[in-house]
Amino acid sequence: MNDAxxxxxxxxxxxxxxxxxxxxxxxxxxxxxAQTSPAALAVDSHLIVLDLRVEAExxxxxxxxxxxxxxxxxxxxxxxxxxxxxxxxxxxxxxxMTGAEDDSGYRVALNVSRGLAARxxxxxxxxxxxxxxxxxxxPRFAGLSV
Numbered sequence: 135m136n137d138a139x140x141x142x143x144x145x146x147x148x149x150x151x152x153x154x155x156x157x158x159x160x161x162x163x164x165x166x167x168a169q170t171s172p173a174a175l176a177v178d179s180h181l182i183v184l185d186l187r188v189e190a191e192x193x194x195x196x197x198x199x200x201x202x203x204x205x206x207x208x209x210x211x212x213x214x215x216x217x218x219x220x221x222x223x224x225x226x227x228x229x230x231m232t233g234a235e236d237d238s239g240y241r242v243a244l245n246v247s248r249g250l251a252a253r254x255x256x257x258x259x260x261x262x263x264x265x266x267x268x269x270x271x272x273p274r275f276a277g278l279s280v
Contacts, residue, residue: 145185172199180251186211206247
């Protein structure tokens, strides 16, 4: 990863941050760590990584905040759990990883997330004006009939 890409890593306890944080930093991410809470979403980042590998009760308010958050989300979970199912329909997208992937798996997730984040931050091009239809008699041109 060439340019700075910020990642908010959320986990139920600080014990979970170490290996994932080190890997994300090694792959070029600037990582901010926080415990799972809606207040942590105030951290400005391009991507959110939510570690759900340790069985933990995730607050409904956090799930709602994550559903509404415009940043891409990578969920680390050994299998689809209740939290992942609740987040499946979020507009900004969600990638599910087990957390056991090697660097190439994380690199793919970061590149996809970077693309989604860039698309979100890029201004939309102005829409072209549509041709207007004018009703009335059809004009006749010399030598042509319509």
